[in-house]
Amino acid sequence: MRISTQSFYEQSQSAMNSQQTSLLRVQQQIGAGSKILTPSDDPLGSTRALAISQSISLNAQYSASRAAAGQTLSLEENALQNTSEILQNIKGLVVQAGNGTLSDADRASIATTLQSSRDQLLGLANSDDGNGQFLFAGFKSASAPFVQQANGSVQYAGDQGQRLVQVDVSRQMAGSDDGRSIFQSVQGGAGYITSSNAANAGNVTFSATSVINAANPNYGKDFTISFGGGNYTVATTDVPPVTVATAAYTSGTPIQFGGLQVTLSGVPAAGDTISVSTAKNAGTDMFASLDNIITALKTPFDNATPAARAQMLNSLSTGNVKMDNALNNVLTIRSSVGSRLQELDALKNTGDTRDLSDKSYLSDLQDLNYTSTISELYQRQTALQATQQTFVQMKKISLMNYL
Known part of the structure; x- marks a missing residue:
């Protein structure tokens, strides 16, 4: 069968173009580090890779949200720990103040100490996150939640909103607690x-x-x-x-x-x-309760009438129970904060495992096997060179060479 010169050139050119295209594709894969350059290379794999990439991005966002919630809750837990310690000290001082052997000067000294503790509690109630956002103000986090009035009482200026944080696919978590539920409330089971x-x-x-x-x-x-x-x-x-x-x-x-x-x-x-x-109807504001105790201790007792003495002792007894209820409330909320921090740790471990699994699967879908791809590169180069050399040799064949 006779092969025309034109046909020979066309077939040789087609073969070299095919070899060059294959070589270029392998070079692009090595340069990109991926075996999928376009969706048409692997439609199913591309679809799966896109879904896994979106999952990894979402998981990264949840991780950032968990970190932010964890930071806020840690600050709250620290404030509540200090608050509970101060309340425990207050309870001890109130019990001490009920000792009948104390003088008016002794009780006045205790009242001064309690006043200092009250100021510390007010400072903790107005704790912020270091960025000007107050922890216990609810949605009104730009301003201090507890404001001392001209008459000495403390007014809550925040609201009872809770800032919810999406910490996982189906989990929203309160990143803070409002000040009223902490400093001006009692638990339902309070005595x-x-x-x-x-x-x-x-x-x-x-x-x-x-x-x-x-x-x-x-x-x-x-x-x-x-x-x-x-x-x-x-x-x-x-x-x-x-x-x-x-x-x-x-x-x-x-x-x-x-x-x-x-x-x-x-x-x-x-x-x-x-x-x-009931505790909820007897006054739940720890600042007001503490003010009443301080006022009672500043009232002269040594030369007071039996009625005035009974009034002071009753005020201390009432205040002691109220401070006990306030402490139990703070400890309950602190327990809730601890539970949320523990849950964040568990969600972090789950998220890290999911992230590792997704990245491993994504790697299997699109990452290049450099060993086999470089081997293929050399094969394509060799095949192209062989095609080119064959074309050169065949081009020299002429009947005139044999005459």
């Missing part, structure tokens, strides 16, 4: 608070109120104990009030009502009242 009316003329003092029957139908209500004619009467604060107990008053004898028990000592005056309220 009853007993307090005396500031206008009482008698010298009745009370012990801590204990629960003896939580199934009592009146349990959970607020009560008022009133005195008159040698008797006491216990009524709810409902409108109209409902009398739940009445009997002759005997100093030191426990009285029971609404599933509760309290022991009263001393001599009441007609018209005196004692309030027994």
Whole structure:
């Protein structure tokens, strides 16, 4: 069969072009470090690589969110730790202040120490993250959440919003807690608070109120104990009030009502009242509670009337229970913060494992095997050179060379 010169040139050119295209593609793969240069090289692999790349990007964003949430929660945990330590010291000082051997000067000294502790608590309540954002202000994080008023009271100026952070695919986490829930709240299980009316003329003092029957139908209500004619009467604060107990008053004898028990000592005056309220209705502001304790300790006691002495002792007793409730509330929230930090650690470990798995899979899909690709490069170069040399030799063939 005779092969025309034109056909020979066309076939040789086609062969060399094919070899050059293959060689160029291998060179591009080596330069890019990837075996997929265009989606048409591997449509299925390209689709999977795109999905895995998006997963890696999302995981990186979740990782950044976890780091930011962890930093904020760590700052909050540190503030709550300091707060709980201060509250524990306050409780110890309040118990010490109830010692009957102390003088007015001793109690005034304790009041000064408590005032310093109060200032520290206010500073912790206005903690920020170092970037001007206040930790306990809710959504109003640009301004201090607790503001001291002209009369000395502390007003909460923040809100109760929680900044949620997307820390994983299906997990949003509160990155902070609002100040009201920390410094002006109590837990639902907080005990009853007993307090005396500031206008009482008698010298009745009370012990801590204990629960003896939580199934009592009146349990959970607020009560008022009133005195008159040698008797006491216990009524709810409902409108109209409902009398739940009445009997002759005997100093030191426990009285029971609404599933509760309290022991009263001393001599009441007609018209005196004692309030027994749930913790949430008895005042939950730790700053106000501490102010009341400080005021009581600054009141002269040594030469005071029996009624004034009873009022001071009752104020310390009430304040001690309130500070105990405040401490329990802070510890509960601190436990919640610790749980969130622990969860962030677990999510970080899961995210790191997922990230490693995704990157390994992406590498399998698109990363180049340099050993086999370089070997292919040499093969393509050799094949191209052989094609070129064959073309040169065949081009020299002519009938004239044999005449």
